[in-house]
Amino acid sequence: MNDLARRLRELHGQPPLVLPNAWDAGSARAIEAAGAAAIATTSAGVAWAAGVDDAGGLNQESAIAALRAICAAVSVPVTADIEAGYGDVAGTVTAVVEAGAVGINLEDSTARVLDDPLVHAERIRAARAVAVASGIDLVINARTDTYLFGDRTGTIERAKIYADAGADVLFVPGVVDAPTIAELVKDSPLPLNVMVGPGAPTVAELADLGVVRISVGPAITSAAYALATAAAKELLTTGTYEALRSL
Template sequence: MSTQNELARRLRELHGQPPLVLPNAWDAGSARAIEAAGATAIATTSAGVAWAAGVDDAGGLNRESAVVVLRAICKAVAVPVTADIEAGYGDVAGTVTDVIEAGVVGINLEDSTGRVLDEPTVHAERIKAARAAAVAAGIELVINARTDTYLFGDKTGTLERAKLYADAGADVLFVPGVVDAATITELVAGSPLPLNVMVGPGAPSVGELAELGVARISVGPAITSAAYALATAAAKEMLTSGTYETLVSR
């Protein structure tokens, strides 16, 4: 059985070439399925965890509910787990302490709240608080600093934020909303931190992203969304036509 810090070091070492590929999980069952498929680490999606609890992504999930799910995931798998903790649920230090106690060795921490991009100094303080809580717990936590600049149209400040977040103690820069080669190349060259991008249908392949220098690749809630879409389609077919073709393995 690996110790928690051994898992943390393993997670840190996985960022590079080839890149760390993370098909995001939303509960213990999906985490076990993803691990069985060959994943070397498990990342959660806060949107997926919220949907599984029957609540909306935007503010519907609270810290206590998230920690319950994270604890179950960490118990279900043997690989490192990195958790999407949104913007820290209003108490970054307390949240980090709780998720570390649950077995987590990495976090995503985002720089927007209420769908509004925060000032970079505000997020830098969150990162400092997260690092201090991890140090106090004795865990070499991997902090993935998410910036929503490309999601909210403030693209020019991305690299400035990356430098500030790195100085605050972040380990990785996560920039959702970026999939074009030119922008990725610019971010890889200019960021002091390894780059994480979020992909989906139409995005470059893992191999292509590796050639561009991306260190970490995730899909956010895409797999969760696809799973629930399948459940809806299969249920609708049974309730209307009375057939089961949606359930035929593809």
């Protein structure tokens, strides 16, 4: 398992690690077949697949069950989105490692409210302690929701605190403009992960900016469910199948 952990860690560099996000075993296998060197889970996608809302609907048990199936389905390293740790960071990270994942996303907000950075630092320390005790060189991707929630001024200060606590990467969703990304790369003590989608710089452009990790969050899941909804509506109303031409 440490071979997978080392591989995941080594992939953070140039060219950047590009992570299409999976939500179940089937999507993970499809992403691996497409050529992904590693797979990240999306908590939002996992929640939707379980039939619950993203906002607090997913619990530790469901998240770990999905993760276990994903890890069993692929041979590449898997990094798990564990939100803020489901109220039990040590227990969640223990379960993550037992499931076969070698990385985590750990976010600094709860119920869509930013937490004190020192609170999040304790989560990171708890995660690292479990990893050390397990003998796994876990890659900890410290997510800060400052840009998502409009409190951008403290991003670098948070990054410094999270780096001191043992994080390996800084994940800043909500930022897609090149000048801001370049500034974050320059100022952050940790390598930068950004979340992309339509309108964001290309992978090549992000590489030139110095980004080391690129993910899409729940975007692929959203697209898959949007297609399912559109195809089902068309079939049930007009009785035609044009939506399926996109496959």
